[in-house]
Amino acid sequence: MGTSSRHPPLEGVFFPTGSSRRAPARLVSRAPVADEADGPEDWVLDLLADDGSVAASAPLSALVVDPQLGSTARRMTFPDGTMFETNDHSGVEALVGRDRWSILHGLEQFHPRLIAITIAALVGMFLVYRFALEYLVVAAIALTPGPVIEQLDRGTMQTLDFTVTDPTELTPARQDEVRAVFANVVAALPADQAERHSFELLFRDAPRMGPNAFALPGGTIVFTDQFVETFPDADMIAGVMGHEIGHVIDQHGLQQFYRALGLYFLITMLAGETGPLMEDVLLEGNALLSLSYSRRHEREADEFGLRLAHAAGYDPFALRAFFVELSTLTGDRPEFLSTHPSSSDRADEIERFIEDELGLR
Amino acid sequence: MAFAPGTEQTFDFRGRAGEWFGIWIVNLLLSIVTFGIYSAWAKVRRLKYFYNNSYMDGRNFDYHATGWQILKGRLIFIAGYVVFSLIVSLAPIVGLILLIGLVALIPWLLVRAMMFNARMTSFSNVRFNFVGTYGRSFLVFILLPFVLYLAFGLLGGLAFFITVELFPEGGLLVGMVALVFAPVALAIYDRVIKGFSINNHMLGNAGFTLDISLRPFLMAQIAALAWVIFVGGIGIIVTGFSVDAFVRAIEGLERGETSGFGVIALFYFLIFFAIIPAAFIYQALIRNAVYNHTSLKGGHRFRSDISWSTYCWIAVSNFVIAVCTLGLMLPWAQIRMMKYLSDHTHVTPGSSMDDFIGDQVAAGNAIGDAYGDFEAVDIGLPV
Numbered sequence: 001m002g003t004s005s006r007h008p009p010l011e012g013v014f015f016p017t018g019s020s021r022r023a024p025a026r027l028v029s030r031a032p033v034a035d036e037a038d039g040p041e042d043w044v045l046d047l048l049a050d051d052g053s054v055a056a057s058a059p060l061s062a063l064v065v066d067p068q069l070g071s072t073a074r075r076m077t078f079p080d081g082t083m084f085e086t087n088d089h090s091g092v093e094a095l096v097g098r099d100r101w102s103i104l105h106g107l108e109q110f111h112p113r114l115i116a117i118t119i120a121a122l123v124g125m126f127l128v129y130r131f132a133l134e135y136l137v138v139a140a141i142a143l144t145p146g147p148v149i150e151q152l153d154r155g156t157m158q159t160l161d162f163t164v165t166d167p168t169e170l171t172p173a174r175q176d177e178v179r180a181v182f183a184n185v186v187a188a189l190p191a192d193q194a195e196r197h198s199f200e201l202l203f204r205d206a207p208r209m210g211p212n213a214f215a216l217p218g219g220t221i222v223f224t225d226q227f228v229e230t231f232p233d234a235d236m237i238a239g240v241m242g243h244e245i246g247h248v249i250d251q252h253g254l255q256q257f258y259r260a261l262g263l264y265f266l267i268t269m270l271a272g273e274t275g276p277l278m279e280d281v282l283l284e285g286n287a288l289l290s291l292s293y294s295r296r297h298e299r300e301a302d303e304f305g306l307r308l309a310h311a312a313g314y315d316p317f318a319l320r321a322f323f324v325e326l327s328t329l330t331g332d333r334p335e336f337l338s339t340h341p342s343s344s345d346r347a348d349e350i351e352r353f354i355e356d357e358l359g360l361r
Numbered sequence: 362m363a364f365a366p367g368t369e370q371t372f373d374f375r376g377r378a379g380e381w382f383g384i385w386i387v388n389l390l391l392s393i394v395t396f397g398i399y400s401a402w403a404k405v406r407r408l409k410y411f412y413n414n415s416y417m418d419g420r421n422f423d424y425h426a427t428g429w430q431i432l433k434g435r436l437i438f439i440a441g442y443v444v445f446s447l448i449v450s451l452a453p454i455v456g457l458i459l460l461i462g463l464v465a466l467i468p469w470l471l472v473r474a475m476m477f478n479a480r481m482t483s484f485s486n487v488r489f490n491f492v493g494t495y496g497r498s499f500l501v502f503i504l505l506p507f508v509l510y511l512a513f514g515l516l517g518g519l520a521f522f523i524t525v526e527l528f529p530e531g532g533l534l535v536g537m538v539a540l541v542f543a544p545v546a547l548a549i550y551d552r553v554i555k556g557f558s559i560n561n562h563m564l565g566n567a568g569f570t571l572d573i574s575l576r577p578f579l580m581a582q583i584a585a586l587a588w589v590i591f592v593g594g595i596g597i598i599v600t601g602f603s604v605d606a607f608v609r610a611i612e613g614l615e616r617g618e619t620s621g622f623g624v625i626a627l628f629y630f631l632i633f634f635a636i637i638p639a640a641f642i643y644q645a646l647i648r649n650a651v652y653n654h655t656s657l658k659g660g661h662r663f664r665s666d667i668s669w670s671t672y673c674w675i676a677v678s679n680f681v682i683a684v685c686t687l688g689l690m691l692p693w694a695q696i697r698m699m700k701y702l703s704d705h706t707h708v709t710p711g712s713s714m715d716d717f718i719g720d721q722v723a724a725g726n727a728i729g730d731a732y733g734d735f736e737a738v739d740i741g742l743p744v
Contacts, residue, residue, distance in 0.1 A: 015486035018565070018719030022420065022485065069406060070380045072413035073421065083486050108383035118386050122687065124393035143442070145449035145456065267688075269392070269400050 006031065007043070007095050012073075012086030014047055014055055024050050027076070027084055029095060032059060043095070047084055056082035060096065067101030068093075070108070133262050140258040141251055146218075149254070150198075153218035157202070160222075168203035170225050175203055178223065181234050181314075185241045188312035193249050203228070215244035217253035231322060238309040239319030246304030252297040302346060303353055316354050323347040366710050369664070374703035376414035378693040384410055385692040401435060402428030411699060412482065418714050420485035426477070468498035479562060487717040493561035501557045509546045516542055544586055548578035555651055565719040567658035577650035585643040593635035602627050638673050645669035652706065660711015667705045675701055 007029045014025035029043040045063065047056040056078040064077040074092045076084045086092065093102070107117065168175070182201045186194065199219045206212065211230040213223045221244045223237075231237065247253060306316045323346045354360050388403035405428050412422035445463070449456030472493050479491035552575055559571040596602065606624045645667050652665035679694035 018487065019715075020420070020485035020487045020565070020717035021715040069409055069413065070377075070384060072410065075423070104387065108380075108387045110379045110383050114383055114386065117390055118689065121386050121390040121393065122689075124390060125688075128393060143446045145446050145453075147449060147453050147456070269397060 008091065009048075010084075010086045010088045010091045010095070012084055012088065014049070014085070015083045016055070017081030025055060025084060027086070029060070047078065047082060056080060056084075065092070065096050067099075068105045128266060129263070133259060133266065136262045136266075137255055137258040140262065141254050144254065150218040153216040153220040156216055157220065157222075160204070164208050165204035165206045165222075165224075167205060168225055169205050170203055170228055174228065177234070178203075178228060178237060181237050182221075182241055184312045185238050185245065185308055185314075188308055189245070189249075197248055199245065199248070213240050213244055215247045215253070217248065217251065217257075219248050221245065221248070231325070233318060235309070235315040235318030236322045238312060238314035239305055239316065239322060242305030242308035242312075243301045243319070244305070245308060246301035247297065249304065250297070250300055252301065255297075298346070299349065302350060303357070306350065306353055306358065310354075310358050310360075316350075316358060316360065320347045320350040320354070323350065366660075366712050369707050369709045370418055372703040372706045372708070373416040374414055374696075374700050375416060376411060376696050376699060378696045381410060381696055382689075382692040398432065399428075401431035404428075404431055415699075415703065417484070417708055418710070420714060423483045424481055425483065425488075426481040430481075464503060465499075468502050469495055471502055472498045475558065475561075483719075484564060485714060485717065487565040487719040490563045490565075491561055492563060493557060497557060497561075501553055505550065505553060509550060513542055513546060540586075544582035545579065548575060548582050551647065552578045555647075559651070559655055564657060565717045567717055569655060569657050571651065571655050573650065573654035577654075578647065581643050581646035581650070584646060585639040588639040588642055589635050592638075593631060596631045596635060600627055600631075602631060637677070638669075641673035641676060642669045645672045659716060662709045662711065664707040664709070665705060666707075667702065671701065 009029075010027040012025060012027065013022050015022055026048045028046050028048060030046065032042060032044045043060045045058060045060055046054050049055045058078050058080075062079050066075040068074060068089065071089070073085045073087050074089060076086075076092075078084070107113070170178075179201060182199075186199050197219045199221060202220060202222045204222055204224055206224040206226065209224055209226070211224060211227040213221070213227050215221045221241065223240075227240075228237070231240075302319070306319060309319065310316045384406060388399070388406060391399040392403050405424065405426055408424040408426075412424045415422045445456075445459060448459060472491070472495060475493060476491040479489040482489045552573065556571050556573075559569050562569045602624070607628055646669065648667060649665045652663040655663045657663075675698055679698060683691045683694050
């Protein structure tokens with residue numbers, strides 16, 4: 001005792017243990033009594049209330065000092081729970097010295113260095129988006145139980161039946177013809193792929209959707225009555241079936257879904273709270289966008305479908321004819337507006353693929 | 362610091378965009394470099410920054426969780442999910458039983474999350490606490506939604522039956538039932554959730570009380586619905602939007618047609634003006650109503666007077682600005698929103714704010730917190 005304090009006193013307020021009672025206080029430091037000393041640097045700190053009484057006292061090493069965060073008030077908690085709060089940032093730093101949190105605080109300062117950090121963060125975000133997302137999607141698909149995906153299919157069909165589709169009006173005989181094509185195409189699948197998925201063919205009357213066919217992630221494949229009526233040719237049906245089965249085998253639907261979800265989690269995890277509107281847009285808007293396949297997925301499915309239809313004994317050129325017919329039916333539009341390659345481009349690509357890969361002419 | 366009981370005080374948010382940007386971008390970079398691990402510490406720094414800068418009567422809030430606690434909770438959550446999905450894949454029957462167990466677990470996780478968040482938060486050196494029970498949580502989060510859903514289904518079925526049997530070309534009645542019942546059910550549900558959250562929160566040993574009727578919730582639902590119908594209706598009449606054309610346009614897109622592009626743009630336009638402001642109307646009205654009917658033991662009363670149009674404007678312009686700057690203005694946007702909310706949140710103290718006493722609760726465990734992170738549980742704290 002009696003040693004003069006080496007550090008100037010810190011002015012602030014203190015709160016007794018677990019109480020909101022706030023009172024002005026000064027934190028003064030003194031050198032420890034020799035036999036109490038843990039080390040030469042371990043000052044003893046006395047918290048003095050306005051009336052001069054000692055509210056708390058402890059060696060510096062026993063205090064919990066919160067790391068500096070921006071210009072927010074600095075807090076120090078005594079072992080008995082008494083809390084001292086001060087805005088004297090340089091005083092605290094002089095007392096407790098610098099640690100790794102101080103380095104962090106230094107990086108966070110508004111300083112030209114922050115420009116480099118910003119650029120690095122932007123580059124990092126781009127790399128995460130470009131590469132890490134892919135792996136996250138693969139992992140998520142691997143972790144999705146099969147029964148859950150099949151349940152997703154059922155849910156989607158219920159929604160569709162409630163909103164746009166009606167029971168089929170095709171004759172049983174016509175349905176059986178298409179089913180026979182379906183059985184042939186599925187039978188041509190390699191054994192390992194056939195094992196992993198169970199495919200189901202459904203017919204629906206959907207005047208609003210027109211001639212259309214689509215696949216759901218669990219293996220449900222839907223042809224509209226309008227499709228079967230507009231394109232009755234078995235070779236064309238086989239080609240389109242192969243295409244839809246390709247979407248299922250390569251899990252394009254799930255990929256799109258998890259991409260959207262993964263992007264949402266990445267952004268919220270990296271950026272913290274994004275605010276009320278951003279959250280909705282990221283989650284729901286993305287999910288909506290994910291309903292359509294990307295152009296790469298369409299090309300992959302085209303190629304898969306051509307191989308499969310060919311292996312099942314159908315004419316692969318029929319898929320090309322299908323797209324030609326489709327483009328005369330609907331008229332083309334610029335490719336950049338669409339998630340789908342335009343029909344005439346697709347027809348050309350299909351022709352190239354058949355000639356180069358399947359060796360047919 | 363001058364203070365007299367009975368005089369209304371306004372929350373004061375002292376965060377600064379420039380300062381927060383530095384913390385935020387360092388959080389971002391370190392999170393990327395550490396493959397997401399640092400994001401647990403980043404969360405602590407983010408919450409601490411916002412809490413520390415929120416002042417009432419010259420006293421601020423604080424957040425006490427450590428990065429380790431957050432990380433541990435997240436790892437436990439991920440491990441649990443991996444194990445669960447492996448079991449479902451390998452043994453679907455066991456998985457089904459587990460799924461039922463999971464339903465029973467959810468109320469517990471939610472209570473833990475709210476407890477963790479409350480206990481890790483303090484105001485003027487006094488910790489918050491959450492004292493909701495598992496039983497109440499089960500009623501609120503599992504049983505009530507189930508009952509409301511069931512009632513909705515029964516009513517809908519009844520309306521459908523009447524329509525089919527009595528007015529074969531009807532369909533109107535089904536829509537009417539949905540239109541009337543859904544807002545009522547949502548109003549009831551929202552009120553129960555808010556009550557469960559607020560009435561079980563405490564600051565030290567002083568409890569919060571929400572004393573509110575169903576009326577403000579119904580009114581907010583009606584106001585939001587009226588906006589959708591009125592603005593959407595005008596939009597549809599003025600623009601001649603038709604659902605059939607929209608469905609055809611979507612189908613056209615699939616085939617690569619351009620003709621339907623206008624209709625699709627119109628659809629998003631209508632969503633933007635008819636749906637989004639409605640959501641903000643609801644949120645703003647409910648926030649005001651809930652604060653205005655909340656009190657804290659000691660005679661402290663709360664008041665919120667945010668305007669839905671300003672709230673909507675800030676949210677929409679924040680969004681546009683953040684997107685246009687690749688997210689770099691997000692910290693500024695967050696500070697701006699926080700400042701607006703603080704400026705419109707008030708307390709009329711009934712007694713000295715020196716008189717709160719903490720219970721010195723033990724730290725909650727972290728599993729619930731990670732769950733809260735995923736579900737974004739609203740813990741209903743002031744500000």
